[in-house]
Structures are given as C-alpha cells and as structure tokens.
Amino acid sequence: MAHxxxxxxxxxxxxxxxxxxxxxxxxxxxxxxxxxxxxxxxYIEVVTFAAGNKTVFTAFWxxxxxxDPYLKFSFKGAKKGDTLTISxxxxxxxxxxxxxxxx
Numbered sequence: 001m002a003h004x005x006x007x008x009x010x011x012x013x014x015x016x017x018x019x020x021x022x023x024x025x026x027x028x029x030x031x032x033x034x035x036x037x038x039x040x041x042x043y044i045e046v047v048t049f050a051a052g053n054k055t056v057f058t059a060f061w062x063x064x065x066x067x068d069p070y071l072k073f074s075f076k077g078a079k080k081g082d083t084l085t086i087s088x089x090x091x092x093x094x095x096x097x098x099x100x101x102x103x
Contacts, residue, residue, distance in 0.1 A: 005088070009102040011080040016102055018049060018057075020071045022088060028063035047071065047088045051078035051102070078102055 007020040022044065029041030041063055049057040056075040078084070080102055087097035 003098050004096045005086050005098045007084065007086055007098065007100045009084045009100055011078070011102050014076050014079075015074050016051070016076070016078050016084075017074045018072065018084065020049075020086060021068060022047070022071070022096075023068050024088075024090065026063070026065050026067045026069065030063075042090065042092055044069070044088045044090045048086070049073075050085045051075070051082055 004023040005020060006022075007018065009016055009018045024044055025042055026044065027039045027042040029038065031039050033039055043063045043065065044061050047057075047059040047061065048055060054077065056077065057073055059071065061069070082102045083099050084102055085097065085099050087095065089095045
C-alpha cells in the first residue's frame with residue numbers, strides 16, 4: 001500500500017506542533033452511488049501518534065469524519081530530532097503507518 005499519511009512536526013521551544021493529512025474515503029455507509037446502491041461503510045477507527053515509545057495523541061473516529069481528514073494538534077515532551085510515528089486502522093482492517101522527524 002502506498003503511504004496515505006502526510007505529516008509535518010515542528011518543535012518550537014518545548015512544544016511540538018503536528019499537522020497531518022490522511023488520504024482515506026471515509027465512507028459513512030449512508031451515501032448512494034450513481035446506481036442508487038448504498039456505498040458500504042469504510043472509515044478510519046483509530047489514529048495514533050507516538051513520540052519515542054510514548055503515545056502523545058489518539059483519536060477514535062467513526063463514519064461522521066470527512067474524506068481525507070486533516071488533523072492538527074500540539075504536545076510537549078519531544079524535541080527537534082526526535083521521531084514521530086503515525087498509524088491508523090480502519091473498520092475493514094486496512095492500516096498504514098509512517099514516521100517523520102520532528103524539525
């Protein structure tokens with residue numbers, strides 16, 4: 001699977017600001033296709049961000065999150081040069097993960 005996650009993490013003092021974009025259809029299961037059939041639900045359930053071995057952010061999502069979700073947050077406890085690990089799992093068992101340096 002090609003990487004579906006784009007991320008940028010920038011340290012500013014003792015705070016790290018993270019911006020991420022995940023490519024995913026996030027189908028709710030309530031929308032119909034052009035033939036009038038319901039598109040089956042297909043959405044991300046869990047997104048996790050970790051710096052080092054410590055989880056710094058976890059999101060539990062459902063079908064109400066929009067296509068290609070964008071996420072922005074800040075945390076403390078990491079510094080420039082550390083590695084941020086991002087991963088997600090969806091309701092069909094698909095998953096992806098990537099790492100990014102904290103700049």
